[in-house]
Amino acid sequence: MKKLIAILFVLFSFATFSAVNKAPTFSGIDQYNAEQSLDNYKGKFIILTFWATWCPACKFELPNLEKLYKQYGSNKNDIVFLGVNNENMESAKKLLTATNTTFPTIISHDAFEKYPIRAFPTIVIIDRNGNINNYTxxxxxxxxxxxxxxxxLLQKSF
Structure with missing residues (x-):
């Protein structure tokens, strides 16, 4: 009986692990009033940053992400930067303007229901296969x- 329980535990652990790794899709409106969806970026390397207007570390991180966004092609190549916020659009736009952040930030309550965000900022990296590769x-x-x-990028070139 103990052996059976151990085997079932291992099987369910792997099933849960693979389901958790698949990045949940979500959509919302960005600061430019454009509809954004993760589905639009299938096959791309996606860097999501979940942030809040009241978060000091977010205010520090957004300009650094903006530099990388511009350095890697402003979402026109294989690397995509998306901000995610669940506050109101006016507050989000105010901080984005103050930090000179131009990469799309999606206002989405849905994203916060699908991703286990416990603190800010949180970076979620999604690989080209749609799997969560890193969660920081x-x-x-x-x-x-x-x-x-x-x-x-180096891995992609091989």
């Missing part, structure tokens, strides 16, 4: 994220 709570230094992106 707290501000990531620009150089660290840049190394991660470059390693992804």
């Amino acid at each position: 709570v707290g501000a990531i230094p620009k150089e660290t994220l840049e190394k991660y992106i470059n390693s992804e």
Whole structure:
């Protein structure tokens, strides 16, 4: 009986693990009043940043992400940067303007229901197959994220 329970535990653990790795899709309106959806970026390497207007670390991180957004082609290539916020559009736009952030930020309550966000900022990296590749709570230094992106680009070239 113990053996059967152990086997079932292992089987269900793998099933849950693979289901959790698939990035849930969501949609919403960005600061430019354009409809955005993760489905629009299938096959791309996606960097989601979940942030809040009251978060000091978010205010620090947004300009660094903006630099990377511009450095890697402003979402026109294989690397996509998307902000995610669940506050009102007016508050979000105010902070985006103050930090000179131009990459699309989606206002979506749906995203916060589908992703286990416990603190801000949280970066979720989705690979080209639509799987969650990395989930990091707290501000990531620009150089660290840049190394991660470059390693992804290097892998793609093989």
